[in-house]
Amino acid sequence: MRYEKQRRVVITGLGAIAPNGLGSDAFWRATVNGTSGITALDDHTNWGDEQAIRVAGSIPNFAVENYLERKLAHRTDRVTHFALAAVQEALSDAQLDLTQEQPQRVGAVIANTMGGMNYVLKQLQALYTRGPRAMSAYTAIAWLHVSTVGHTAIHYGLQGYCKTPLNDTVGGLDALGMAARAIKRGAADILITGGCESFLHPFILQVLKRQGQYVTGVQPDAYRPFDRRAAGLIVAEGAGVCILEELEHARQRGAPIYAELGGYAQTNDAHGLTVPGANGKRYAQAMRQAMSEAEITREQVAYVSLDGRAVPDSDRGEAQALQLAFGEEAASLPVSVPRTTIGHSYAAAGVLDSIIAIQALKHHMVPPTINCEATDPEYKVNLVRQAQQAFAADHEHRPNAVLIGGRAVGGANVVLAIKEFV
Numbered sequence: 397m398r399y400e401k402q403r404r405v406v407i408t409g410l411g412a413i414a415p416n417g418l419g420s421d422a423f424w425r426a427t428v429n430g431t432s433g434i435t436a437l438d439d440h441t442n443w444g445d446e447q448a449i450r451v452a453g454s455i456p457n458f459a460v461e462n463y464l465e466r467k468l469a470h471r472t473d474r475v476t477h478f479a480l481a482a483v484q485e486a487l488s489d490a491q492l493d494l495t496q497e498q499p500q501r502v503g504a505v506i507a508n509t510m511g512g513m514n515y516v517l518k519q520l521q522a523l524y525t526r527g528p529r530a531m532s533a534y535t536a537i538a539w540l541h542v543s544t545v546g547h548t549a550i551h552y553g554l555q556g557y558c559k560t561p562l563n564d565t566v567g568g569l570d571a572l573g574m575a576a577r578a579i580k581r582g583a584a585d586i587l588i589t590g591g592c593e594s595f596l597h598p599f600i601l602q603v604l605k606r607q608g609q610y611v612t613g614v615q616p617d618a619y620r621p622f623d624r625r626a627a628g629l630i631v632a633e634g635a636g637v638c639i640l641e642e643l644e645h646a647r648q649r650g651a652p653i654y655a656e657l658g659g660y661a662q663t664n665d666a667h668g669l670t671v672p673g674a675n676g677k678r679y680a681q682a683m684r685q686a687m688s689e690a691e692i693t694r695e696q697v698a699y700v701s702l703d704g705r706a707v708p709d710s711d712r713g714e715a716q717a718l719q720l721a722f723g724e725e726a727a728s729l730p731v732s733v734p735r736t737t738i739g740h741s742y743a744a745a746g747v748l749d750s751i752i753a754i755q756a757l758k759h760h761m762v763p764p765t766i767n768c769e770a771t772d773p774e775y776k777v778n779l780v781r782q783a784q785q786a787f788a789a790d791h792e793h794r795p796n797a798v799l800i801g802g803r804a805v806g807g808a809n810v811v812l813a814i815k816e817f818v
Contacts, residue, residue: 409488
């Protein structure tokens, strides 16, 4: 199918499973109010090690039976449970009945970084303590990164474009960007798009601890990007899903439209398998490319949602990128790291940031960055610490777009431009 004119992509449904709120509305309210979902982990995750990862954005009150039938829940990992719950909400929010759609024109792009680690590690424990007969036959499927997209396709009868992006902490942003481009070029009309993660297992936490970029100890408020006391990331689990849809298709079925996904860009620092560094040149390039594709100016950007790794060199790189992309205006441009309320959920993080950005445009608010009472003036960033009005709703030249940025181990810089639908 060929299209002479590039198609526009809109967001018609949202779904979120986050440490500070189940459901996109609850997640938005908690985030804009600065309500943290970061809590202490169970003692079994650290074995008495005072320097272990002991706090995280976990979801202890998630009842899988409210979303999945018992048989499917037992055959799948917690990460798939989160994703399918978010998919369910997003489809309902979009008022989308997939039985009325052409299955070949509907697909799913859902990112994941760690795979079904809880499931496979539990089965390995069964293998070594009770023998091979104690292992589930579904182990071979449940741990795969593609398992979630596969189960989504089976459950909803999707026969179209399906992908599982894997790109460290920015896979969710890639999922949204890849899906948008697939719709623009005519490969699909509707794509269930998002990211999911669940890796708060003692083994994984011990591995992460040794990388030296994560908060250790017992402080739940220790995730402090651009702060003098920055000590690294706090990790999290969760899922976010957006329904992306071709504009005319959405109009024809009378769908609610939240916003338009206008731009997507990815560059690479090519500096090896290390945390993002202090050089923000390629990141700035991604910001400019995303704005150019979305056809928005600097003045239209209400705020920039940053990666906020809370590692000094990484924070310097983000600050430099802002200065290179926005020039003198960078010092006054509102920036925020709303994920300080939940922690960094890897492949889910960029999608949850995007859901916050979409809600921020709807409510004309800039979400806060919490915990940062001692911001470091070295960075010269206008970090929003209390939720604030982004603009007057009736102002003719008001900002109407948000940039969502992410950086990954390996050098990837990914930026989305989401704007109000007009």
